[in-house]
Amino acid sequence: MRRVVGFAAVLALAGCSAEGGGGGSAPSTTTSGGLKVEVVVAGLSHPWDVGFLPDGRMLVPQRPGRISLVADGRATDVEADLGDVAARGEGGLMSLVVHPDFATSRRFTTCFNTASDVRLVTWELDGTKATRVKDPLLSGLPTAASGRHSGCRMALDRDGDLLVGTGDTARGTAAQDRSTLGGKVLRVDLATGEGVAGNPFGDRIYTYGHRNVQGIAVRQDGMVFTAEHGPDVDDEVNVLKPGGNYGWDPSRGGTVGGYDESVPMTDLERFPDAVPAVWSSGDPTEAICDAAFLVGEQWGDLDGVLAVTALKGTKVLLFTVTQEGGVHSVAIPPELDGTHGRLRGAELGPDGALYVTTSNGTDDEVLRVSRG
Template sequence: MRRVVGVAALLLLAGCSTGDSPGGSAPPTDPPKGIQVEVVADGLTHPWEVGFLPDGRMLVTERPGRLTLVDKGRKTQVEADFGDVVARGEGGLMGLLVHPDFASTKRFTTCFNTANDIRLVTWELDGTEARRVKDPLRAGFPANPSGRHSGCRLSLGPDGSLLVGTGDTARASIPQDLNSFGGKVLKLDLATGEGGVLTYGHRNVQGVAVRKDGLIMSAEHGPDVDDEVNVIKPGGNYGWDPSKGGTEGGYDEDVPMTDLERFPDAVPAVWSSGRPTEAICDAVFLDGAEWGDLDGALAVTALKGAKVLFFTVTAEGGVHSVSVPPELDGTHGRLRGAALGPDKALYVTTSNGTDDKVLRVTRG
């Protein structure tokens, strides 16, 4: 593993206070009206990420190690060599990012577990076949043999960089170890894979969302308390340390998600679930007049909670309120992926293990 670069120069920390309430640390509001949900693809297995091609077709990663092309509801399995993908527990074929210059390059990047690590690979799509062109783009991310806390959500940064949210692989020392890429948000060059740690001290980052003004927010799993939504601040320590400063040999999950006693300068969450956790997952900002008063809201899926939460976010990144539409509250099982389509609709994937679906969510 090459050493992480540039962390000392990134220590610009800030935070917001949190509290506990039935809506987590922000007040719940009335459910939004007019939410409509339709199934656009089914028969999938743990679809992890949706990426849109310029012509509106979707690429969907499936955790067992399959890539599916969806065109107006018709599914075609992409022929690609995923022979080194190891799907075990929470790990397998996970994040996907369609490159912004896909129209000319036909390139996209995936993240997956192998027998030895978690890695990024860049592909080129030719019809319904994909070949590796950067293998790997970056390798050596830590992995747990069980697949636990694999993380690996990919997003395009406001400057065109590749943002990667990773998990700590349930190893106590990794979140605070700046020489490890586990329990971090990474900022890498999309073409070369060069780069390093943007933020650290995370448990298991499941969503990284970028607002059109450049604000970056993440969604993160807590243990049995305190899922978190965070504003990503370069160089920030987010305070997860199950090693207790290296004094604990095991993985002590009784420590706070953001340990402000051990790390007084840690970045507090802008929203915390309190108890119980929702197992929040992917996150994306809604954008478009079609959404009415939800225009600009942060949509976050939940696995255990089996819902979508809409967060009203201030200009600075504070969470003002939370709402949950009944149409997406326990109606489709576990919800994982979230992406905004070129039609401004929200696309959500289920993660139940059998006959999983891609849902199209609009507001009438």
């Protein structure tokens, strides 16, 4: 990938991992500007994701249990049976993926909390009405009564299979327990919800040992990056390796009860073979969220950069990543640094622009970000 140029370094963090896969932080920089940020639509409530239809319209799921169809700067509610969405705490209606064959199938898939689990449901859109056609596509993902760490982020890999990042529901043993789907990244067939042939454990699990996966980005070469919430320290950007253990274990091997968040995000002492993060926020955390690669000549020297949103940090971080999957540097564009509040969703649109959602709770927006 091309290295980002023209950035002035403002802060160097210890433990830089520049070239290939070791854990640690990377130099932090600020851009010289040059991004254009436009409001596409406002008046939303915790929009989690953006799914693009072939004609350029957008489906935007909102955490309280509503899907909006956005066109020409206006949001129209999609008529859909979302009565079983349990919006509580961090949970509710979350990620959405438009199927690659939408032009003929009219299908998209959502992920949401119910009273008993987190589940994936596939819908068929007819005008502004959506009907369930796979109900569920996949169920039984764990949830928490409080909604804590019951997130669900979906993305399609290069083969068209569905990657699903899940939270550990604040249960100490969940991330290391391969009999549960919490604290994992799953890889499933988009049509059936079953595990994909070649998955490392012969089931739906692709990686495990995660705390709370919030973002998944697939690079053009197929390499998969995730963004993950840490506790008080160490949000992580990870590169997925099939069968990899990412080292989160607040149960300390089942020896302590409750949810001991003082353990390392990637516990290399307990799990020497755990996959180290390619970037860690250190202290304080940013509450990083969704992730998307900027692709296209229109981005200039930002072509190939990984854009990651931050909730607590109220910013976008731009990661220059190496071909091997390391993080070379991190840039913070001033146009998206504390300017729009909490930022959650990130998706590259068919026009090559980056679409970002805010998550402030009231009058939330979808933003269009392009090179000025």
